[in-house]
Amino acid sequence: MRKNLFNVGALMRGFSTTFSYMFKKMPTIQYPSVKKQHAPRFHGLHELRRYDDGKERCIGCELCAIACPANAITVIGAENTPEDRRSPGERYAARYEIDELRCIFCGLCEEACPTDAIVLTPRFEMADYRRGAFVYAKDRLLVPPEAGTGTPPDERPNGIPADLGGVMRAKDTVDIAEGYDATNRGHILRTQRRGLAALRQTQDEPR
Amino acid sequence: MSVSAIPIWIVVLIKSAVVLGVVITTFAYSMLAERKVMGWMQLRPGPNRVGPWGLLQPAADAVKMIFKEDLTPDTADPLIYRLAPFISLICAMGVFAIIPFSASADGTLWSVGNVNAGILFIFAIGSIGVYGISLAGWASGSKFPLLGSVRSTAQMISYELSMTMSVIGVLILTGSTALGDIVNAQLRLWFVIPQIIGFLIYVITAVAETNRAPFDLVEAETELVGGFHTEYSGLRFGLFFIAEYLNMITVSCLATLLFLGGWNSPIPGLPSGGFVGLGWFILKAAAFLFFYIWLRSTLPRFRYDRLMDFGWKVLLPVATLNLILTAVAVAVWPTHA
Ligand code: SF4
Ligand code: SF4
Numbered sequence: 084m085r086k087n088l089f090n091v092g093a094l095m096r097g098f099s100t101t102f103s104y105m106f107k108k109m110p111t112i113q114y115p116s117v118k119k120q121h122a123p124r125f126h127g128l129h130e131l132r133r134y135d136d137g138k139e140r141c142i143g144c145e146l147c148a149i150a151c152p153a154n155a156i157t158v159i160g161a162e163n164t165p166e167d168r169r170s171p172g173e174r175y176a177a178r179y180e181i182d183e184l185r186c187i188f189c190g191l192c193e194e195a196c197p198t199d200a201i202v203l204t205p206r207f208e209m210a211d212y213r214r215g216a217f218v219y220a221k222d223r224l225l226v227p228p229e230a231g232t233g234t235p236p237d238e239r240p241n242g243i244p245a246d247l248g249g250v251m252r253a254k255d256t257v258d259i260a261e262g263y264d265a266t267n268r269g270h271i272l273r274t275q276r277r278g279l280a281a282l283r284q285t286q287d288e289p290r
Numbered sequence: 291m292s293v294s295a296i297p298i299w300i301v302v303l304i305k306s307a308v309v310l311g312v313v314i315t316t317f318a319y320s321m322l323a324e325r326k327v328m329g330w331m332q333l334r335p336g337p338n339r340v341g342p343w344g345l346l347q348p349a350a351d352a353v354k355m356i357f358k359e360d361l362t363p364d365t366a367d368p369l370i371y372r373l374a375p376f377i378s379l380i381c382a383m384g385v386f387a388i389i390p391f392s393a394s395a396d397g398t399l400w401s402v403g404n405v406n407a408g409i410l411f412i413f414a415i416g417s418i419g420v421y422g423i424s425l426a427g428w429a430s431g432s433k434f435p436l437l438g439s440v441r442s443t444a445q446m447i448s449y450e451l452s453m454t455m456s457v458i459g460v461l462i463l464t465g466s467t468a469l470g471d472i473v474n475a476q477l478r479l480w481f482v483i484p485q486i487i488g489f490l491i492y493v494i495t496a497v498a499e500t501n502r503a504p505f506d507l508v509e510a511e512t513e514l515v516g517g518f519h520t521e522y523s524g525l526r527f528g529l530f531f532i533a534e535y536l537n538m539i540t541v542s543c544l545a546t547l548l549f550l551g552g553w554n555s556p557i558p559g560l561p562s563g564g565f566v567g568l569g570w571f572i573l574k575a576a577a578f579l580f581f582y583i584w585l586r587s588t589l590p591r592f593r594y595d596r597l598m599d600f601g602w603k604v605l606l607p608v609a610t611l612n613l614i615l616t617a618v619a620v621a622v623w624p625t626h627a
Contacts, residue, residue, distance in 0.1 A: 097588045097589065104331050
């Protein structure tokens, strides 16, 4: 006991360590105002894509629902009619719901989809107050027509960019409040696509 | 002066209000400073959301404390349970009545009251403050608070002895128990130099007396949930919290007065006294408070038996030795004092 108590050298080492740490750079990212750039293949909230002509890609085949290990997807298909043609195929998804609380973000639905309709975006800010709010239906999954077609997974930049640890400044990032606002969804998607396109460019340059 | 025309009780009332206001503000911001500094030492920014740089955090905490439910356990002794936080707080505040923060050129002390037996008064009040903690744990009617209060009683008694012993060296050198005399005696040489052993013992025991890490066995959240204040919530918990920080400020002020030359400037020749002296005083006390925080983020908590061992088998003998040496030195070279 005496030996430990009077080990002044060790005490001094401890004190100097804590003191010097006061002046070290903190790894903290001031999250809501500053956001970290995620990996390009990040698996976040899903989206249902469209074709260039605005038609839905989903043909209501339910392959994603079968592939899903978490039973998170519900698809109820319906026949397209000449008057109401939603997708190029015979069928479309009349109802398409993903329970994001069940989802494990494995991306198997994306793999299974024959038309690249369902993809996982890098969005992750989905917090809400009610459980029911986590069941995302077509109104929130489907890319709004004015927002384009959505980004296909294989067009997202591959690999982990060098600036993965980099910090985006507050003004370059999407406001968190807008993330909840469905009416701003197009804006978010555009911003994200711009960010991804910029990333892709920086990756392609050296080659 | 026209000041003498004002009735003394009004003067004291105004002085008390000023001191209390300053002390409570100091409490609020020493708490913020602790969270900030501890954060930096652990590579965190600390509170920074409420107000610029987190400066309004204490206000937010106060509002939270006030609106929290004030629970009294069924098994508690209701009167003592409710009384205990006030004992702690009143004793912690009472001490500030006689602490001089500076002195005017004519030697008037800047304190609410000037008591000749100043240092004795402080120790007496401080000892009563222990009742707050002991009774809180006792009256909570639950086992962890009880353990905490038993610990506090034992710890306070063991460390108070050494603390008083370490201070007596200073009293011998000064030949007075008035805080003003003690500071004036340090005009040429701070007592931290002749009384270095006393100072070290004072620093260690002061940490133990205020139940701060690494001597916070009274709270010891890893073993005793929250120690003596486990059952307390809301404003009553807040009162204990205030008392703890006020005690910290008190011992920092005392260390400044007894060992670090009070409001005297560190380099002879620079102005001391007056507002400059107040600045010196605050600087020294703040440095001591910083040391407290530094200590907390560096050292792990003592084991209880080691705490007792250390108090009785190391600190007390060394403090006694220091006391005897000082007494002999003063007897042999009386002019030294
Ligand atoms: S990501 Fe995986 S768990 Fe989530 S919906 Fe798709 S397949 Fe199911
Ligand atoms: S998202 Fe793809 S896999 Fe799922 S139902 Fe539509 S087309 Fe089929």
